[in-house]
Amino acid sequence: MKVLVIGGGAREHALCRSLSLDPQVTALHCAPGNAGIAEVAELHPVDALDGAAVARLATELAAGLVIVGPEAPLVAGVADAVRDAGIPCFGPSREAAELEGSKAFAKDVMAAANVPTARSYVCTTPEQIDDALDAFGPPYVVKDDGLAAGKGVVVTPDLAAARAHALACGRVVIEEFLDGPEVSLFAITDGETVVPLQPAQDFKRALDGDEGPNTGGMGAYSPLPWADPKLVDEVMDSVLQPTVDELRRRGTPFSGLLYAGLAITGRGVRVIEFNARFGDPETQVVLARLRTPLAGVLLAAAQGDLAALPPLNWRDDAAVTVVVASHNYPDTPRTGDPIEGLADVAAQDAPDAYVLHAGTRLDGDTVVSAGGRVLSVTATGTDLTRARERAYAALGRIRLAGSQHRTDIARAAAEAARD
Ligand code: AMP
Ligand code: GLY
Numbered sequence: 001m002k003v004l005v006i007g008g009g010a011r012e013h014a015l016c017r018s019l020s021l022d023p024q025v026t027a028l029h030c031a032p033g034n035a036g037i038a039e040v041a042e043l044h045p046v047d048a049l050d051g052a053a054v055a056r057l058a059t060e061l062a063a064g065l066v067i068v069g070p071e072a073p074l075v076a077g078v079a080d081a082v083r084d085a086g087i088p089c090f091g092p093s094r095e096a097a098e099l100e101g102s103k104a105f106a107k108d109v110m111a112a113a114n115v116p117t118a119r120s121y122v123c124t125t126p127e128q129i130d131d132a133l134d135a136f137g138p139p140y141v142v143k144d145d146g147l148a149a150g151k152g153v154v155v156t157p158d159l160a161a162a163r164a165h166a167l168a169c170g171r172v173v174i175e176e177f178l179d180g181p182e183v184s185l186f187a188i189t190d191g192e193t194v195v196p197l198q199p200a201q202d203f204k205r206a207l208d209g210d211e212g213p214n215t216g217g218m219g220a221y222s223p224l225p226w227a228d229p230k231l232v233d234e235v236m237d238s239v240l241q242p243t244v245d246e247l248r249r250r251g252t253p254f255s256g257l258l259y260a261g262l263a264i265t266g267r268g269v270r271v272i273e274f275n276a277r278f279g280d281p282e283t284q285v286v287l288a289r290l291r292t293p294l295a296g297v298l299l300a301a302a303q304g305d306l307a308a309l310p311p312l313n314w315r316d317d318a319a320v321t322v323v324v325a326s327h328n329y330p331d332t333p334r335t336g337d338p339i340e341g342l343a344d345v346a347a348q349d350a351p352d353a354y355v356l357h358a359g360t361r362l363d364g365d366t367v368v369s370a371g372g373r374v375l376s377v378t379a380t381g382t383d384l385t386r387a388r389e390r391a392y393a394a395l396g397r398i399r400l401a402g403s404q405h406r407t408d409i410a411r412a413a414a415e416a417a418r419d
Contacts, residue, residue, distance in 0.1 A: 001295055002027040004058050005041065006048045006078065007069030008034045010323075010358035010376045011280040014287050015067060015294070016041045017356065022293040029061055035367045036357025036375070048073045051081030058087045065090065065299050068256075071147060071277050075101040079256070088302035092276050096247055096254040100276040103143050103173045110271060113246035115239050117271040120175035129166040132174035133159060141178075145171040153214055178263035178270050183224060184282045185232065185260045187240045188297060191253030193306035194240050195297075196232050198222050198289055198314055200282040201413070206330060208408045215330045216373055219409030221320045221384055222285040225417040231269070235260060239271055255301055284356055284378045285319035320387040320410045321378040322395055326359070327402030329372035334402060335359070337369045341398040345377070353379035353394035369400060384414035 003025050005012050013036050019025045020040040031054065033043035046053050049072060058066045066082045068074055068091035077094035091097075098105045104122045109115075118141070121132040133140055140162035144152030154165040155177070166172045182204075186197040200222035206212035228234075239260050247254040259275035278286075287294070291313040300309045326333035345355050356378055359371015377395045381387035388410045395405065 001025055001064040001299070002029070002061055003295055004029045004031065004061055004063040004066045005069060006031055006054055006066065006073055008032045008037065008048070009070065009280055010356045010373065011278050011283045012069040013037050013356040013358070014284045014378070015069060015278070017354075018287045018290070018294040022295045024293055024295045027061075029063070031057060034357045034370070035360040035362045036355065038362070049076050049078065051076065051078040054078050055081040055085040055087070058082055059085055063087055065295060065302060067091065067298055069277060071097065071100050071275065074256075074276050075147060088299060090256055090298040090302045092254050092256040093252065095252040096256075097276040099243075099247070099254065099258075099274045101147055103145050103273070104171065106274050107173065109243060109246050113242040115242055115271055116268060118175040118178050120173050123166065123172050123174055124170070126167060129163065129172065129174065133162055133166070136174065136176050139177045141175045142166045142169070143173040143175065144169040145173055155214075178265050178272060180263045180265040181226075182272065183227065183231065183262045183264060184220075184279050185235050185240070185262060186278060186282070186286060187236075187258045187260070188301050188306065189240075189244050189255060189258055190301045190304045190306040191244065191248055191255040192304070194236065194244050194258070195306055195309065195312065196236055196240065197286050197312070199224050199227060199232060200285050202279065202282050203406060203409055206325075206404070208406050213330055215325070217279070217281045217323065218325065218406045219320070219322045219376070220281045220285045221318065221387070221410035221413060222282070222289060223318060224413065225384070226413060227264075235262065235269060238269065243274070255304070280358075281321045281323055281376050284321040284376055288319035288378055288380050289315045289317060291315055315380070317380040317382060318384040318387045319378060319380045320384060320391045321356075321376045322391050322405055322409045323358075323373050323376045324395065324398060324400060324403050324405045325373050326369050326371070326400075327404070329404065333372040335369050335371065336363070337401045338363075339367045339369060339374065339398065339400045342367060344397040345394045348397065349379070349390065349394040352381065353377060353390045355394070355398070374400060374403065384410050384417055388414055
């Protein structure tokens with residue numbers, strides 16, 4: 001099978017890595033890709049947001065499966081353009097991707113499907129904003145209604161800061177603060193059958209100890225030794241299946257990857273957000289643990305055949321990924337700095353630890369930084385302690401001027417599992 005992956009971040013590198021190890025995949029293409037993906041796939045300089053251009057490329061390549069990675073092309077209808085060209089596509093339609101594209105739409109779907117989530121108000125005027133902030137009290141949770149690359153959410157005890165963010169957003173969702181550990185649970189669905197993956201936890205704040213601003217994610221691990229073994233079944237029944245059923249009922253079935261961002265509160269599991277695609281950096285650790293070849297699973301989802309798929313096969317190993325971000329991320333990151341040590345990781349740490357590129361590009365023969373999150377180092381091991389030792393050992397071989405990373409990814413979970 002010839003496969004075309006759309007996107008160019010660490011999530012797409014993780015997808016391409018898994019696909020490159022899948023014997024069913026005879027040719028692997030990616031648009032636009034990055035310097036790391038170029039090692040496993042042929043790159044094409046096609047705009048990921050241009051549905052017509054992506055469909056044309058897929059047709060030219062005679063692709064048997066197209067996978068749309070990031071949310072922006074999904075919300076722009078790129079998966080629809082590919083399907084209209086008669087090519088199986090993994091990724092929801094423009095209408096179904098509104099589950100991520102509009103937080104107000106997601107809240108409406110959850111209310112209709114009786115899915116547990118934070119109480120919320122959708123506000124468009126300063127009066128509504130003040131009333132909603134007043135109704136919930138601190139800490140305030142203020143969310144831009146539209147896509148904001150992980151930066152549209154402000155959680156703060158400071159009323160003035162909450163109000164300023166809300167006023168800057170236009171349409172805004174203000175909601176109840178959810179207290180408790182967060183879990184990301186991904187499910188693959190064809191619009192009817194839902195197949196959950198293994199849960200992961202990501203680290204959204206920039207600095208150790210969950211300090212600093214929200215980011216797109218600074219690291220992740222899986223499995224979650226502290227979580228209730230019944231968690232996945234419970235989320236399937238209370239969140240994932242009802243949501244998929246509700247979207248089908250509305251005539252806009254969701255096929256692709258449904259990402260539930262959850263808070264495990266004292267009163268039970270609550271949905272923090274839905275995404276319409278694989279999460280980054282959780283994908284790096286979830287796919288590191290998936291033994292079932294990936295292409296067949298995604299093709300079954302694209303073709304509505306998931307009910308016939310055998311159960312997924314998982315490694316017992318733990319996986320940890322640590323993101324290396326540029327100087328000044330998540331503000332205005334500095335780019336263009338050379339990245340050294342990549343060959344050392346490939347020589348000394350593979351296959352237990354490896355680098356997945358996010359914002360990188362080739363400058364001549366040199367790999368240089370080209371975005372906020374530059375790369376992530378992913379490692380597996382018999383337990384979280386071993387996996388994180390390997391991830392940080394490999395990370396120590398990489399040199400990028402001014403770069404930053406968290407030193408506490410998976411630390412608390414690894415320590416708790418040892419006690
Ligand atoms: P989102 O983009 O909706 O995932 O929000 C980004 C981050 O903000 C989440 O991962 C949480 O850490 C935090 N957050 C969002 N909504 C809430 C909430 N209702 N209560 C507490 N924290 C939240
Ligand atoms: N890990 C957060 C996200 O992908 O949105």
